[in-house]
Amino acid sequence: MLRGYVWLYVFILFGPLLLIVLFSFHSSPAQTFPMQGLSLIWYRKFFDNHVLVESLKNSLIVATCSASLTTVLGSMAALALARLQGWKKNAFGFLTFAPVALPGLFIGVALLVLFAQFGISRSLVTVALAHTLISLPFFLEASRSRLDYFDLSLEEAARDLGATPWQSFRLVTLPIVAPTLIGAAILSFAISFDEVIITIFTSGERTTLPIAIWSMMRQAMTPVINAASVMALSCVVLVIGSFGLFGWARRRWSLGQRRSARVEA
Amino acid sequence: MNPRERTGLFLAAPTVLYMAFFFVLPAFLLFVYSFYRSKAYVPIPDFVFDNYARALTSKGFWLVVWLSVKVGLSTGAISVAASFPVAWYIVYRTRGNALLYLILASWITSYLVRIYGWRMILGSNGFVNTTLVQLGIIDQPLDFLLYNPVAVVIALVHIYLPLTLLMLISSLRDVRPEYLEAARDLGAGSTTTLLKVIVPMINRGLTGAFMFTTVLAAGDYVAPQVLGGTNSVTAGLLISNQFRATGNWPFGAALAFVNFAVFVAVYFAFTNLLRLAGLAPNRRIH
Numbered sequence: 001m002l003r004g005y006v007w008l009y010v011f012i013l014f015g016p017l018l019l020i021v022l023f024s025f026h027s028s029p030a031q032t033f034p035m036q037g038l039s040l041i042w043y044r045k046f047f048d049n050h051v052l053v054e055s056l057k058n059s060l061i062v063a064t065c066s067a068s069l070t071t072v073l074g075s076m077a078a079l080a081l082a083r084l085q086g087w088k089k090n091a092f093g094f095l096t097f098a099p100v101a102l103p104g105l106f107i108g109v110a111l112l113v114l115f116a117q118f119g120i121s122r123s124l125v126t127v128a129l130a131h132t133l134i135s136l137p138f139f140l141e142a143s144r145s146r147l148d149y150f151d152l153s154l155e156e157a158a159r160d161l162g163a164t165p166w167q168s169f170r171l172v173t174l175p176i177v178a179p180t181l182i183g184a185a186i187l188s189f190a191i192s193f194d195e196v197i198i199t200i201f202t203s204g205e206r207t208t209l210p211i212a213i214w215s216m217m218r219q220a221m222t223p224v225i226n227a228a229s230v231m232a233l234s235c236v237v238l239v240i241g242s243f244g245l246f247g248w249a250r251r252r253w254s255l256g257q258r259r260s261a262r263v264e265a
Numbered sequence: 266m267n268p269r270e271r272t273g274l275f276l277a278a279p280t281v282l283y284m285a286f287f288f289v290l291p292a293f294l295l296f297v298y299s300f301y302r303s304k305a306y307v308p309i310p311d312f313v314f315d316n317y318a319r320a321l322t323s324k325g326f327w328l329v330v331w332l333s334v335k336v337g338l339s340t341g342a343i344s345v346a347a348s349f350p351v352a353w354y355i356v357y358r359t360r361g362n363a364l365l366y367l368i369l370a371s372w373i374t375s376y377l378v379r380i381y382g383w384r385m386i387l388g389s390n391g392f393v394n395t396t397l398v399q400l401g402i403i404d405q406p407l408d409f410l411l412y413n414p415v416a417v418v419i420a421l422v423h424i425y426l427p428l429t430l431l432m433l434i435s436s437l438r439d440v441r442p443e444y445l446e447a448a449r450d451l452g453a454g455s456t457t458t459l460l461k462v463i464v465p466m467i468n469r470g471l472t473g474a475f476m477f478t479t480v481l482a483a484g485d486y487v488a489p490q491v492l493g494g495t496n497s498v499t500a501g502l503l504i505s506n507q508f509r510a511t512g513n514w515p516f517g518a519a520l521a522f523v524n525f526a527v528f529v530a531v532y533f534a535f536t537n538l539l540r541l542a543g544l545a546p547n548r549r550i551h
Contacts, residue, residue: 006354009347010364013371013426016382019392023385030390077280083273092277095284101477103484105501106521109508110291113298113518133287136280152269165272190373196487201508210377217381217491221388229378236374 017233024226042227052228055212059193060235062124062208066131067189073132074139074188075181078147079173081140100137104197107133112201122204130202131195135188142184147177179247186243190236299518308514316519326503326520330527333500336414337483338531340421341475344429347422348474352433357442365434372427380491383420387411387492412494420492421482429478436470437463468539476532483528500524 027039046052077096084092099107111130115122150173158168196210203211213228302311320326355365386392387410394406410416440463448458464471486501493499504524507517 002350002354002358006351006364009351009426010368012423013368016379016386016423017371017375019385020378020382073280073283076276080273080275080277080280083269084277085270088270088274092281095288096280099288101480102525103481103501105484105486105505106295106525107288107291109504109517109521110295111287112508113294113514114287114291117294129287132283187373194373194376196377197485200505213377213381214487217377217384221384225381229375229381233374233378237370240370 020226020229021233023223024230026223026226029223042223043231045224046227046231049224052209052212052224055207055209056231056235058124058206059209059232062128062131063189063192065124065128066135066192067185069128069132070135070139070188071181071185074136074143074184075177077136078140078143078177078181081144082147082150082152096140097137099133104134104195108198108201111198115202122202124203124206126202126204127199127208128192130198131192132188134195134198135191138191139184139188142187143177143180147180150177179250182243183247186240189239193232193236295518296522298515299522301515301518303513303515306511306513316516317523319516320519320523326500326523329498329503330500330524332414332497333483333524334527334531336418336421336489336497336499337479337528339418340425340482341429341477341479343418343422344425344478345433345471345475348426348430348433352430352437355430355434356437357445365431368427368430372424372431376424377487379424380420380488383416383423384411384491387416387419411492412497414493414497416492417488417497417499418482420488421485424485424488425478425482428481429474432470432474432477433467436467436473439470440466472536472539476535479531480528484524 022035024042025038025040026035027037027041030036077092081089081093107130111126111133114120115126120126154172154176155168158172159165163171193208194210195208196214199208199211200214209228209232213225213232216222216225216228298308299316300312300314301308302313302315303309384391388394389406389408389411391410393410394403397403398406444462444466445458448462453461483499484501486499486505489497489499489502493502500520504517504520507513507520
């Protein structure tokens with residue numbers, strides 16, 4: 001029975017998404033069963049709408065920039081958390097977690113006030129900076145479990161053997177933590193790509209795909225929204241999927257290496 | 266200070282600077298703005314309590330806050346209740362993480378899409394209505410499905426379920442299966458095990474999951490705009506309206522802080538309630 005409930009839960013989570021995907025291929029604007037036929041007309045309308053196409057590009061740019069910045073800051077912060085102790089560790093942990101404990105609205109209006117106060121004009125740059133604020137806590141949470149178990153003495157051993165700090169990082173630490181960091185970076189990309197609440201307050205004239213969809217939603221129900229939603233979904237799914245495939249291939253490769261090494265030995 | 270800690274501080278510095286400028290400073294500025302005056306939509310530096318006085322004495326605002334609290338608490342309670350069995354299943358009955366990743370993926374990919382999906386499902390030409398009409402159960406589409414707080418709660422539950430689930434899973438992972446076996450060996454039934462072993466052990470995680478979902482749901486202002494109609498203006502929506510070009514920013518800032526204080530109060534009320542019910546010991550057991 002529990003098993004059945006779990007499947008129901010998963011079905012409810014994905015049901016509405018499946019409906020949207022299904023009706024994005026519907027040949028008529030009616031969004032009800034029975035379906036009359038399949039067509040790509042709403043996708044053509046999506047690609048004919050240059051506002052939407054432009055916003056899709058913007059979203060990709062913003063998510064890439066924000067994920068990169070998050071990865072740089074987040075990797076350093078995660079390594080810092082493994083080294084700090086006592087109140088410094090607690091304070092730093094609290095500071096980097098706090099943004100997600102507040103509603104996005106609060107952060108959105110606070111950033112709006114900040115940009116207004118300092119005369120910073122809102123653009124894709126401010127959006128990417130704002131997205132970093134909320135993806136950083138998730139980046140740390142995702143990479144922490146692995147980095148907490150990272151054995152700092154490995155690094156110290158490298159130092160004792162004469163490696164410079166940079167060498168010990170590049171040759172010892174990085175190869176161990178890289179898969180975790182890449183996973184966390186993908187998570188940041190997805191969070192930025194999907195963000196709506198803070199983006200509304202931090203974007204200027206050029207805006208992201210979710211915001212373009214949002215302004216369409218407020219005007220009328222059109223199946224172009226379905227197509228646009230599916231485009232947004234598939235971008236993130238593609239990124240996550242390619243990472244999954246990459247990780248799978250890497251694991252197979254290193255297992256193969258180990259096996260052949262054993263054979264040679 | 267040992268070299269390890271010095272490296273730690275050096276590595277933490279960029280993030281601390283970033284957080285100081287984009288998180289601490291904005292929150293502080295918002296607080297400062299809440300004491301400003303507003304003239305013709307322009308905030309004027311001042312130090313007055315007018316905005317707070319106006320917020321605290323406005324009956325409309327309290328009604329809106331009350332609705333947000335209700336929407337938030339219902340979303341939190343439903344999400345926790347619905348996700349707990351699934352968290353249990355994933356922690357104690359599955360080995361791989363495939364199901365977890367599937368659920369996580371649904372969460373980070375589709376905030377707006379889900380809200381839109383519920384409008385498609387509940388609207389007067391939506392799936393529920395057309396199906397009911399086609400089956401001959403009703404003649405006219407039911408208008409009351411959409412544009413009310415219930416529709417908002419349904420969509421918010423749907424949005425925050427995965428987040429609640431993740432938080433419950435991470436706290437349930439601390440309760441090792443051996444404890445449950447020990448409880449069973451000592452003669453505890455499943456209800457007793459749940460109330461006397463699991464809930465007290467995960468009470469922090471449980472409170473965290475519930476309050477997290479509650480606060481995020483209550484602060485949401487996108488779902489109420491799409492699904493809520495005129496009678497379900499939430500505090501989030503009211504606050505965000507003040508920050509449009511023709512809004513009163515200082516008043517909006519004061520509303521945001523009053524709203525924040527309300528949720529801090531709700532948090533303490535809830536944790537004390539758990540303690541009174543004997544479900545939350547003061548000390549950590551594990």
